[in-house]
Amino acid sequence: MLVLLGILLLVSASFYTVRMTQSAVVLEFGKPVRVVEQPGLYFKWPLVQDVIFLDKRLASYSTQPESYLTVEKKPVLVDFYAEWRITKPLVFYTSVRNAATAQARIGDIVRSFLRGEVGKMPLEAVITGNRKQMIDPVLASANQRLQALGIQLVDVRILQVGLPPEVLQAVYKRMEAERTQEANEYRSRGAEAAAEIRAQADKEKTQILADAYRQVEELKGQGDAEAGNIYGQAYGKNPAFFSFYRSLEAYRQSLGGKDVLVLSPDSPFFKYFRHTLEASGK
Structure with missing residues (x-):
């Protein structure tokens, strides 16, 4: 019975399964001898060979915002993430061994090239500029470095660009001063325009009153003339009565x-x- 159990254990240890999402590195006495990338059931020598499985799917790397210096030596906080995959399992295993080590190497390499690109740009361009123009050189340079590790960097994206709190306060104060100056200019222009409008209104008021007074005097003159005409007609018809009435x-x-x-x-x-x-x- 023990012999049968030992045989079953030996047989089970002689086969391994590679899934569609995996690559397998076969080790013989701890040294890699071959790579299996097609899914299926495979044989290995028990006690002599061992199998390390590596994930072929995309993996992501992200980090907390870190400080970088622009060309003016001003600090800026940049937060990025990267997507990568294993393209050469044997090279990957012999150089970095596992995903945790690979993540650390990817972070160091991307940060190094990103720091160089940010250091070439002014602060305003880093914050408001075209981020693709900043990331494309980083992606290309990092890929050249990571190929030697059996890794392909698929994408790098900037998640957030910000300013340290002390710099942010200085920027807010400068923006507040600029907006205050702009508001004062608008108020000055408004006061000047209001003065012009009032002066024009006063001029029009004086002209309107003068025209009205002239029209009133003309109407009075016409009325006096008509009244004199009426008085004259009445006096001509009956002078005695007109004299008595007056x-x-x-x-x-x-x-x-x-x-x-x-x-x-x-x-x-x-x-x-x-x-x-x-x-x-x-």
């Missing part, structure tokens, strides 16, 4: 108030009063 108007305006008039009884002003008194015998 005297009554004068009596109403002069004697109706509290003013004191000192006139001679023989004054022409009282001629109709005298006529009335003589007719009554008084």
